[in-house]
Amino acid sequence: MKKQNKLNPKQALAWLHRQLKGVSDIEERKLKKGFEEIDIIYFKSMCDPVMINNHLINRFYELDDVPLYLEFIRSFPKSLEPDREEDMLRNMLRGAVAIFTRDKVLLFDAELVQAGGIQPASTENVVQGPDDSFTENVEVNLNLIRHRYQSTNLKSEYMTAGSASQTRLIILYDEEKVDKAVLKEVKSRLSDIKAHIIQSASDIERWTMHPRLRLFPTMMLSERPDRTVLNISQGKVAILVDNTGYSILVPSIFNDFFTAMDDKIQLPPIGWFLKGVRYIALFLTVLLPAFYVAFTSYNPEILRMQITLLIAGSRATVPYPSFFEVIFMLLAMEFLTEASVRLPKAIGPTATTVGGLILGTAATEAGLVSNIMIILVSAVAITNFVIPFSMMSMGIRLSKYLFILLASTFGLVGIVLGMVAMITYLTSLRTFGKPYLKMFSMDWRKKGDERSG
Numbered sequence: 001m002k003k004q005n006k007l008n009p010k011q012a013l014a015w016l017h018r019q020l021k022g023v024s025d026i027e028e029r030k031l032k033k034g035f036e037e038i039d040i041i042y043f044k045s046m047c048d049p050v051m052i053n054n055h056l057i058n059r060f061y062e063l064d065d066v067p068l069y070l071e072f073i074r075s076f077p078k079s080l081e082p083d084r085e086e087d088m089l090r091n092m093l094r095g096a097v098a099i100f101t102r103d104k105v106l107l108f109d110a111e112l113v114q115a116g117g118i119q120p121a122s123t124e125n126v127v128q129g130p131d132d133s134f135t136e137n138v139e140v141n142l143n144l145i146r147h148r149y150q151s152t153n154l155k156s157e158y159m160t161a162g163s164a165s166q167t168r169l170i171i172l173y174d175e176e177k178v179d180k181a182v183l184k185e186v187k188s189r190l191s192d193i194k195a196h197i198i199q200s201a202s203d204i205e206r207w208t209m210h211p212r213l214r215l216f217p218t219m220m221l222s223e224r225p226d227r228t229v230l231n232i233s234q235g236k237v238a239i240l241v242d243n244t245g246y247s248i249l250v251p252s253i254f255n256d257f258f259t260a261m262d263d264k265i266q267l268p269p270i271g272w273f274l275k276g277v278r279y280i281a282l283f284l285t286v287l288l289p290a291f292y293v294a295f296t297s298y299n300p301e302i303l304r305m306q307i308t309l310l311i312a313g314s315r316a317t318v319p320y321p322s323f324f325e326v327i328f329m330l331l332a333m334e335f336l337t338e339a340s341v342r343l344p345k346a347i348g349p350t351a352t353t354v355g356g357l358i359l360g361t362a363a364t365e366a367g368l369v370s371n372i373m374i375i376l377v378s379a380v381a382i383t384n385f386v387i388p389f390s391m392m393s394m395g396i397r398l399s400k401y402l403f404i405l406l407a408s409t410f411g412l413v414g415i416v417l418g419m420v421a422m423i424t425y426l427t428s429l430r431t432f433g434k435p436y437l438k439m440f441s442m443d444w445r446k447k448g449d450e451r452s453g
Contacts, residue, residue, distance in 0.1 A: 007082060007105045013039060015085050016098065022155040022175065025142060031060050038066065042097040045142040045156075048112040052097060056108060066101055073099065078109035093150040114140045123390065124224050129265045133223040138168055138242040144225040145172060145240075149232060153177070159190055161241075162198035168242040169204070172228075177235035182251055182432045186237050201246040204239065216395040218431040220252035227261055251431035253438045257392035258282070281383035285396055288380055289326045290403035290415050292373070296322040298411030310372070317367030323408040325369050327401075329377045332359055334397070337381070 020026050025045045031038050040056060055076075063069045073079050078096075082088040082105060092098055095111025118140070121133040134141045142156065153176050159169040169190065173183055189208040198204065205219050206212075222228055228238050228247045239248040249256075258278045263271035296315065300308045318325055336356050360377075363369045380400070387393040399422065406414030429436035 007085065007088070009100045009103060009105050012085055012088065012105050013041075013100050016041060016089065019089060019152045022157070023152075024156045024158045024170070025146075029057070031057065033061055036066050038069075039100040040097055041092070041100075042110065043092060043095070043146065045139055045146050046093070046095040046112060047097055047110040048095075051110045055110075056097060056099070070101065070104060070106065073106050073108055076108065080107050081105065082107055089152060090150070093146070093152070112143060114143045118144075121223055124222065124227070124261070124388065126261045126265070129261055130224075130226050132225060134225060134240075134245040134247060136243050136245050138170055138240050141225070141240050141245075141247070142170055142172075145229055145232075145238075148225060148229040149174075154232065157187075159187075161190060161193045161195070161204065163194075163196055165197045165199065167198040170240040172232060172238040172240065174232055174235065177233070178237060179235060182434070183237055185432050186239070186250060190239070198241070200244040201239075201241045201248050202244075204241055204248055214429070215399060216254070216426070216429070216436075217257070217389075217391045218250075218252060218429060218436060220249040220256055220389065221246045221391060222249055223247075224261065230261075230264065251434040253431060253434065254426060254436055255438070257389045258387065260388045278386055278388070281386035282396065285380050285383040286400045286403060287415065288376055288383075289330060289400055290407035290418075292376055293322045293326055293404055294407040294411045294415060297408065302412070311370070314370035314372045318370055319367070321408075323404065325373055326376075326404055329363075329369055329373055330380070330401070330404075333377055333381050 020041075023043075025043055026041065027044045027047075028039065028041045031040065038060065040052075042052065056073075059072055060069055063072060080091075082091065088098055088105065088107060091107050091109075095109065096107040097110050099106040099108060114135075118132050118135055120131045124133075132144065134144065146154070151174070153174045155173055155175050157171040159171065160166045161169055171183075171186065171190075186208075189210075190204070193204070193207045195203060195207055198207075201221050205217070205221065209217070209219055220231075222231075223246050225247075228249065231249045232238050236252075237250050239250070241248070258275060260274070260278075263274055266274070295303055295308075296311055300311075303311075315322070315325075333356075336359075339355070360374045364371055364374060384393055384397060387396060403415060403418045406418045408414075410417065423437075426437045427435070
């Protein structure tokens with residue numbers, strides 16, 4: 001015997017409207033047939049429209065009266081009559097359709113599970129944890145997020161960008177945790193986009209990131225739904241863009257770009273260790289070539305005598321200064337990196353590996369570069385790829401050339417001045433009013449960061 005429904009349909013419907021205020025992916029349909037009338041409400045991103053059309057809408061007009069229609073709905077295994085409004089909303093967040101008649105509230109399970117077309121993550125790999133990634137369909141991406149974040153505080157707002165393309169955007173945020181000033185700034189910048197065509201999340205990033213001329217990114221592009229959900233739970237704003245498999249996360253600080261999802265899965269000491277390894281890699285990839293130039297050309301007395309003689313002996317046949325040696329090898333590595341991206345996947349890894357080996361061996365035997373230089377370039381290439389986000393690694397790749405230029409001009413003093421200038425530049429940056437060099441991304445408002453904006 002089914003438990004008697006205790007919900008008042010009118011009161012439950014009014015309560016539901018209040019709870020879902022600001023949620024744009026809600027669909028409400030009013031069905032009328034003669035004197036009969038019912039309301040159905042559901043999340044478009046969570047429910048199967050074909051099932052709703054066949055079993056709910058078409059059947060309503062085919063059957064003779066509402067009681068017979070309700071008996072038909074009850075015949076499905078997962079249909080139920082909720083006792084509380086919270087139970088009704090919780091089931092709707094899992095893909096149920098709420099049906100309101102004059103004296104009954106029913107829930108019909110129409111959950112939509114997106115499985116086809118979802119590929120493993122290709123740029124943000126993890127050892128453990130979920131391996132799915134966003135698709136190029138914004139509705140499918142919203143479905144992936146709502147399956148992981150089943151809360152009425154998750155609000156969604158639809159916008160369009162591009163005067164000709166009219167690309168759909170969805171702004172996602174937790175109403176209780178989001179910083180209202182950041183949310184207002186995000187909407188303002190999206191509304192001010194003057195582009196004719198918007199085709200990807202990178203276009204949104206380019207048009208909304210201030211200042212335009214900058215060395216490091218202040219907005220994060222992620223292909224992982226679990227990272228997006230984690231950032232929303234921390235009070236950030238996520239932007240989904242149609243026709244692209246990435247979400248935009250704001251505000252994003254410097255530390256966020258060195259955090260991998262593995263850090264959250266592993267035990268805390270292991271996560272801290274892995275992040276520490278990435279920061280060590282950051283300093284090595286930026287400063288190692290500059291230190292080589294400074295030690296060989298300006299300040300060899302700082303090193304131990306054995307190391308100084310080793311470097312001098314290795315460079316005995318090199319006919320030009322260390323600055324040109326470093327630039328030559330780093331540019332060769334840049335060429336190989338770009339070639340590995342542009343070549344077909346079937347031959348790309350083989351061609352670049354063989355090319356790198358031949359180039360390094362031939363250059364060393366010809367006396368154009370030293371053996372130590374080959375080791376140094378290999379270490380710089382490896383440490384640069386340790387950085388989880390390619391958008392940050394690009395800025396790091398460029399900054400090391402600035403340090404090489406300073407080292408070739410002023411020696412170790414130039415490196416020190418460059419580090420001071422870099423830290424000053426990073427502290428001056430703001431990401432939607434928040435300090436860019438903040439080391440922790442959680443509890444923006446509790447730590448008083450709004451004063452920094």
